[in-house]
Amino acid sequence: MARSTPSTRERIQEVALEMFARQGVQRTSLQDIANRLGITKPALYYHFSSRDDLVRSIVNPLIQEGEELVARHEQRDPVVVSELLEDYFDFHYRHREKLMLVLTELRILGEIESIDAALDWRRRLVGLVFGPEPTLDQAARAIMAFGGIQDCCLQLPDAPHQRLRTAAVDAALTVLGAAA
Template sequence: MAGTKQRILEVARELFAEQGVQKTSMREIADRLGITKPALYYHFSSREDLLRSIVQPLMDGGEDMLAGHETKSRVDPLELLTVYFDFHYRHRHDLVFVMNELTTLIDLGLVDLVLSWRARLITLLTGPEPTLEQSARVVVALGGLQDCVVQFRDVPEDELRIAAVTAACAALGIEKVRPEENRTGSPVV
């Protein structure tokens, strides 16, 4: 049964990408799968339930990433930016999907969730009472990291990570020290 559910998610993702969520019916998904509509509804009660199942790993992963850093006594900005890049790189296909279906995803609360993550990340990177400039720098840095994984999909991951994280550090005013210059990989602030 897990295989069937996974196949439904894959086909739904394909159809949603091809024609959009609002223009894709449950009937079309069932037809492409070669199953009956009741069989599809056995696994997912609605199109919204199906959509939420597609983006749930992205939502859970983002929450886990943040929670893991919030428990640390000291946050290394370079490490956090690198982990943030890696998370978005792993989920880059879903990120493109999310960007194309923003209005639908507003209804699922994903936009509010992402905005709350940004607020938490601002606190992690600047402290509890950031200035407007500090907050703007974090938003530029994080948005830039996300955009890089979408914009430069054909660039090898390691090369893109270095370029994107270096640019994010520059936006934050952090001098990124290359590992060969500083064995700890820690940023110089």
């Protein structure tokens, strides 16, 4: 983390993320972002070809990293569910600011054509725990476990990291365990 002077491109992403999170994507104009940085709109267009391009550049690395997480666990044999849940928690906790953005404005996933990737990601997570053809009961429990870990990260942001991690993962293991 050298934190050398960030490039203009990176500064734009930083400020955009902060403003998107605070006042919403749609309500944040490129003008706003440019003003905040002391540059002009055309300068912004030099770095990002459109508004969606900017949003994509912020969200895509997240999707990428999530996919890698799943791929890593898919290669394990056997799958260790508790470690999967822990990694899943850490991923969400680490990126909770960006995730808050995505989840309070889920629609943007569709707008940047990433909705399919997100759905596929969910499907593969369930597959890791219950195989490719889960029963309805198993599907419900998987939704509750993974969704719940996500929600814990976002709804209890002030809780101490390690205690929250234990609480969330334990709760998830409880739901999953009763159907294993």
